[in-house]
Structures are given as structure tokens and as C-alpha cells.
Amino acid sequence: MKPIEHAVPTNDSRRAETFQHRLEQFNPGVVWLDAQGRVMAFNDVALQILGPAGEQSLGVAQDKLLGIDVVELHPAKSRDKLRFLLQSRDVEGCPVKSPPPLAMMINIPDRILMIKVSRMSDTRETVGTCMIFYDVTDLTTAPSVEAPSGTAAPPRKLLKIPVYRKNRVILIDLKDIVRFQGDGHYTTIVTKDDRFLSNLSLADLELRLDSNFFVRVHRSHIVSLAHAVELVRADENMTLVMADAERTAVPVSRAKAGQLKEQLGVI
The missing domain is CATH 3.30.450.20 (PAS domain)
Known part of the structure; x- marks a missing residue:
């Protein structure tokens, strides 16, 4: 047996x-x-x-x-x-x-x-x-950074994103996140093989994420440069292909195109 x-x-x-x-x-x-x-x-x-x-x-x-x-x-x-x-x-x-x-x-x-x-x-x-x-501040963020005298301390940087799933709280590591997509009161967090729904807004996330690795390329999208696959230009439009399961082509706004190309080292 x-x-x-x-x-x-x-x-x-x-x-x-x-x-x-x-x-x-x-x-x-x-x-x-x-x-x-x-x-x-x-x-x-x-x-x-x-x-x-x-x-x-x-x-x-x-x-x-x-x-x-x-x-x-x-x-x-x-x-x-x-x-x-x-x-x-x-x-x-x-x-x-x-x-x-x-x-x-x-x-x-x-x-x-x-x-x-x-x-x-x-x-x-x-x-x-x-x-x-x-x-859950201490579980999800880096320690506070002391600000120069007379200035406000910057917000604590995120290390993990808390979400609810099936009545349980899950902490998603930033290194696993491919991109964020905003939609009204919610934000979809996309990893390579899963999706999670979060109530945190893109504006809040943008303030708390390391801008060296996470870039807001569009009013509805924040991407992880570590998971970027290809930068595509067609006519006047630019998209960034990401390493999620669907190989999503994320739109890049004109206002963000220059910053993104600089960070990617693209001329």
C-alpha cells in the first residue's frame, strides 16, 4: 500500500x-x-x-x-x-x-x-x-529617517505591502512585485504569477517606494524596473513590457518618458 x-x-x-x-x-x-x-x-x-x-x-x-x-x-x-x-x-x-x-x-x-x-x-x-x-508599520516599513533640523521627516519607506486574502493578512515582498495598477479606490498588485487587490492608492505608494527601483510611468501605473523586459516605441507612443505572466505592455506618459529612459540608460 x-x-x-x-x-x-x-x-x-x-x-x-x-x-x-x-x-x-x-x-x-x-x-x-x-x-x-x-x-x-x-x-x-x-x-x-x-x-x-x-x-x-x-x-x-x-x-x-x-x-x-x-x-x-x-x-x-x-x-x-x-x-x-x-x-x-x-x-x-x-x-x-x-x-x-x-x-x-x-x-x-x-x-x-x-x-x-x-x-x-x-x-x-x-x-x-x-x-x-x-x-503593522514596523512589519512593513524601514525605520524612520532623521530629518535635518527644521524640516519634516520623510515618510517611512515600504519594505512589504500588506493585503487581505481569505480573511488573512499577507505581506508581499517588494522584490516580488512586477507592477502596480490603480483603479478607483483600489490598486492591483501584480507579481510574476499572481495578483492581489490593495486599498493603498498609487499616490501613497509612490511616496513610500524607493524611486530608484519603482517608477510611476503613468497616472495609473507604477512599475518595478527590475522586472522590465522591453521598452517599445511606436510613433509617438511608448510602452514598457513587464515580466508578469501576460507580458503586459504598460503605457508610458510623455511626461515620464525622459525620466524612464534616463533610469534605464536608454538614449
């Missing part, structure tokens, strides 16, 4: 399990919101992060945060994304089911959060929302 073969976990699955275990050791931030999205209560972790945000963005002391619209505690560029999450319904339109998780970069303070909101309801309708988040 042939012995039973046990599946051997891959390195990727081992890394995912290790990270998931680390994430479970975190003390999450918890915020309780009423049906209108106003802060009713929070735990100490949430206060440590949202407190400085309220003081810096609103000029509101920490002891005055109760009753404030939670969206207003985030930088202006993040508010539409958070509002979209809080107002989302499931695909069948049920108002009390919870939307998918969301990753968000907030700059006050300079943090990366994985956010999950759960609808709280009675038997008929939503009566509030419980927002739970994990601060």
Missing part, C-alpha cells in the same frame, strides 16, 4: 503562518462608532494613534474626541477611502453585513494600519460600527 503523502508547506505558506501568528499577538486598536460614524468609545491603543491625529489635524485635545466623526480624524487624502469603507454594503445590498477589510496609510502619525469594520445591529438595522485595526 502506498503511504499517505502529507503536504509539505511552502516557504510562502510558512511565512504567512509566521506573520499571522505575530499579528495575533498584537493588541488591536478598537473604536466604537454610532450609526452616524461618530466616536463613542475607544481602547488605549486606538487613543495612542487617533489622539495625535485629532490634535494635529483638528486641533482637538484627546479628551474632546468623543462625538467626533471618525473620518475627520484622518488626513484629508484618506477620508474618501475611509468613508467608502464605512458606507460599503455587501454585494446583495444588505445594510448590516460587514464590508471587506481595508489597508490604509495615515501620516498622522506616520503609520500603516490594517482596518476591519463590523456592523453592529439589532434584528432589523445597523445601530453602530466596531472598527478594529492593527498597526
Whole structure:
């Protein structure tokens, strides 16, 4: 009789399990919101992060945060994304089911959060929302760089991109990413053999990625130069062929063509 073969976990699955275990050791931030999205209560972790945000963005002391619209505690560029999450319904339109998780970069303070909101309801309708988040900044970014006196510190550079898949958080190594493609509130992250959906915007990513390796060649595209295969010019148009499974030809805008050719050493 042939012995039973046990599946051997891959390195990727081992890394995912290790990270998931680390994430479970975190003390999450918890915020309780009423049906209108106003802060009713929070735990100490949430206060440590949202407190400085309220003081810096609103000029509101920490002891005055109760009753404030939670969206207003985030930088202006993040508010539409958070509002979209809080107002989302499931695909069948049920108002009390919870939307998918969301990753968000907030700059006050300079943090990366994985956010999950759960609808709280009675038997008929939503009566509030419980927002739970994990601060994954130290797992996904390089240490802070000290800025010259009198200047603002630059944002921490990304080392990994956090995404949700099947109710688990996955960290994607930058070296595995071929390109990013923006689409509304979402960004598609493309590796050589897979795709992931992220809530991080191209604008946020551009600020946090090393521009020596990742270049925004178009308003909807950031590419990894390490995975560029061919630069194609046809008439007035230019495309960059990438090493993903489809050998995608990414459009290069005229404004970015000169910078790209310089970085690739093309005359």
C-alpha cells in the first residue's frame, strides 16, 4: 500500500503562518462608532494613534474626541477611502453585513494600519460600527529617517505591502512585485504569477517606494524596473513590457518618458 503523502508547506505558506501568528499577538486598536460614524468609545491603543491625529489635524485635545466623526480624524487624502469603507454594503445590498477589510496609510502619525469594520445591529438595522485595526508599520516599513533640523521627516519607506486574502493578512515582498495598477479606490498588485487587490492608492505608494527601483510611468501605473523586459516605441507612443505572466505592455506618459529612459540608460 502506498503511504499517505502529507503536504509539505511552502516557504510562502510558512511565512504567512509566521506573520499571522505575530499579528495575533498584537493588541488591536478598537473604536466604537454610532450609526452616524461618530466616536463613542475607544481602547488605549486606538487613543495612542487617533489622539495625535485629532490634535494635529483638528486641533482637538484627546479628551474632546468623543462625538467626533471618525473620518475627520484622518488626513484629508484618506477620508474618501475611509468613508467608502464605512458606507460599503455587501454585494446583495444588505445594510448590516460587514464590508471587506481595508489597508490604509495615515501620516498622522506616520503609520500603516490594517482596518476591519463590523456592523453592529439589532434584528432589523445597523445601530453602530466596531472598527478594529492593527498597526503593522514596523512589519512593513524601514525605520524612520532623521530629518535635518527644521524640516519634516520623510515618510517611512515600504519594505512589504500588506493585503487581505481569505480573511488573512499577507505581506508581499517588494522584490516580488512586477507592477502596480490603480483603479478607483483600489490598486492591483501584480507579481510574476499572481495578483492581489490593495486599498493603498498609487499616490501613497509612490511616496513610500524607493524611486530608484519603482517608477510611476503613468497616472495609473507604477512599475518595478527590475522586472522590465522591453521598452517599445511606436510613433509617438511608448510602452514598457513587464515580466508578469501576460507580458503586459504598460503605457508610458510623455511626461515620464525622459525620466524612464534616463533610469534605464536608454538614449
